[in-house]
Amino acid sequence: MKYCPNCGEEIFENSRFCSxxxxxxxxxxxxxxxxxxxxxxxxxxxGFFFPIVGLILYLVWQKDYPLKAKSCGKGxxxxxxxxxVLGICYGILMARMVLEHF
Ligand SMILES: [Zn+2]
Numbered sequence: 001m002k003y004c005p006n007c008g009e010e011i012f013e014n015s016r017f018c019s020x021x022x023x024x025x026x027x028x029x030x031x032x033x034x035x036x037x038x039x040x041x042x043x044x045x046x047g048f049f050f051p052i053v054g055l056i057l058y059l060v061w062q063k064d065y066p067l068k069a070k071s072c073g074k075g076x077x078x079x080x081x082x083x084x085v086l087g088i089c090y091g092i093l094m095a096r097m098v099l100e101h102f
Contacts, residue, residue, distance in 0.1 A: 007023065040072075
């Protein structure tokens with residue numbers, strides 16, 4: 001016996017659809033990650049320094065290379081957050097310097 005990944009209902013080994021929620025297992029298996037897909041630290045670093053590139057790669061690879069896409073997405077997200085935090089710190093620093101002159 002297998003279980004439906006969607007609702008947890010028991011399903012027959014050779015059944016294509018879940019009898020409970022109607023989930024299609026045939027399409028689920030065709031979207032399996034490729035064998036050459038793997039998390040990549042290199043692309044995470046790339047995404048960190050170039051969040052826009054990381055975001056684009058994440059969107060492009062989402063379907064075929066979900067693990068690589070995840071690395072890019074994570075790097076891009078951390079890059080974005082770092083940029084925002086640095087931007088805020090820089091803003092506060094500049095505001096302080098300007099205010100000290102008055
Ligand atoms: Zn189901």
